[in-house]
Amino acid sequence: MITGIKFKVNDSLYSRDPQDTDLGKRILNSSIILIDEIGLESFTFKKLATKIQSTEASVYRYFDNKHQLLLFLTSWYWQWVQYLISIHTMNVDDPIKRMKIIIKSVINATSENALTEYINENLLHNIIINEGSKAYHTHDVDEENKHGIFSSYKELAEVIAQAILAINADFPYPHSLASNLLEMANNQIYFAKHLPRLTDIKVPKGDLSQLEEMIEYFVFRLIK
Amino acid sequence: MITGIKFKVNDSLYSRDPQDTDLGKRILNSSIILIDEIGLESFTFKKLATKIQSTEASVYRYFDNKHQLLLFLTSWYWQWVQYLISIHTMNVDDPIKRMKIIIKSVINATSENALTEYINENLLHNIIINEGSKAYHTHDVDEENKHGIFSSYKELAEVIAQAILAINADFPYPHSLASNLLEMANNQIYFAKHLPRLTDIKVPKGDLSQLEEMIEYFVFRLIK
DNA sequence: TTATTGATGATAGTAAAACTATTCTTTGTA
């Protein structure tokens, strides 16, 4: 287990980098717990400030608003997944094996050991499942995209797209399949939990093996 | 062209059925225009009231809050798509042909002629693309789901799942493929418009033929 | 040592959003 890793996230994702200070780390730690608990809509900086025994004004010094905080968390998450993929595929040459590791990493990111003390990756994965798509479904996407806000997600998609092409260089839709893999993985977990009619898998006690099997089925049937 | 069709939507989707009165129809009509224009986050009942030259209090008689309004609109939309599918597949027996019509209907719903005077289906499709996933990504999903709020979406997914099984009765993931088809279709349009690195298709001047081709490729490669 | 700065806390305030309540007017219907 490596601790104390700090990801370099885009400047536009914060006012002051929360990874640099004690208060910043408490903001990250507690906001993840609180958003998971009450949902993004009910989450406010005031409630967060109370929870960490600080003040609203202090939280605002780190993030302009809760949308920026969500962007930070999602960006951090996707960087983390990319990091996991890179270490797990480091010595793997077979493209099929590489793809299986990618799928495993995307799905089971959560069951990895903790990378930092101030981010609970399990809860963060829940937040990505529940609220992740709200990060880019905003009226200001184009503006935010210009500032590179979504680059960690796009980079991860690119890594997956290249892995797809390594298996079948003629596959016509590598980027669409990559983004769909990422979206589908989280969506199907959400459906299994809340709208089971929309899926065929189950996630008994958080066991994601059925999802992994299904995603493999989809991906390899498409690209081979 | 049939006008004046009224969908019977779930009681929990409104306080008073907006399809019954003139003001209700103006609320539907203008909220679609306004949400499309400024986005759901900036949309308020006050702004809507000003636009339709009514009052905030009057809007609140129809919908408890903007989330309920969004639920109404999405539910209406998916009922509409199901309606389109049912009339277009009415006399079609070949399951492959049926599936192609389903895909076409889901994707090109928007280019159909208008069904009602008070709902602009083109703009509504935009709203579904931009904001649709927020309808069920809420902390109260389970509660809302109990009230049947998402039944029109689930029914549509079931129709598609059955069409999948009609082609290949042994396909192991009909519901997951159905929900993924619906999600993917809208997502890939969104990506083409705003995050083009995440897709391989283009939507030149709103022409969705590349998307249709891709969805067909995915679906038939998976189920055949 | 002292002065400076940077981070945080404490306090207070504003504007808008998200509602609720009451009363009045109109209009269609028994």
Added chain:
DNA sequence: TACAAAGAATAGTTTTACTATCATCAATAA
């Protein structure tokens, strides 16, 4: 003729989403 129902007008309340100011404390540079 009356009598509901729908909507308009008006006026509130609470919460959210901020902004501003000033005091305090700790680290560090002069």
